Amino acid sequence: MSTAAERRTAVFAALRALLLxxxxxxxxxxAVARDAGVSRQTLYNAFGSRYGLAQAYTVHLADALCALIAETLAAHADDPRTGLEEGLRLFLETAAEDPLIDRVRAGDAHxxxxxxVTxxxxxxxxxxxxxxxxxxxAAWPHREPASLPQLARTLARLALSYVTMPPEYDDSPAAIAAGLSEVLAPG
Structure with missing residues (x-):
């Protein structure tokens, strides 16, 4: 592998596969190093420890989820509620499919x-x-800018709460997203 970014991608893919x-x-x-095609020393140099690798993977996953939400908000820039609803639905569905999040939710996590995440x-x-x-x-340049930091912090905390503890009711991700966006979408 030639670049550090390619190595990180391979390491995260290997970690995800192993967690499955x-x-x-x-x-x-x-095992992660072997499956990623890098040396164990490379992992230690990049992440320091298993905990460091887990932290980096978590940030990588969070960035990917934020990118999905950003794309969705941009695609629905003229309809903030729909953008927020679709972004939240995608987040909930994608997070539920991640093996590290699944381990945390199942109580099978160190x-x-x-x-x-706590x-x-x-x-x-x-x-x-x-x-x-x-x-x-970016999606809503004409919205009241003073309200956006609080909305973002609220969404971040909600997202983290759904990562650590899924809803105690049987609503689908779409139903949860619809309810949350109704309450949170900027008017």
């Missing part, structure tokens, strides 16, 4: 993984809120 096969406790850096989640929340605010500003 086995619990987090059984995933080793050696306490380090749970910390990333007690150590501050930097992740800030990053997600900044990305969502930028997406909202």
């Amino acid at each position: 096969e086995r619990p987090w406790g059984d995933v080793t850096l050696e 306490h380090d993984l749970v910390r990333i 007690t150590d989640a501050g930097p992740l929340l800030v990053r997600v809120a900044e990305r969502l605010e930028a997406a909202a500003r």
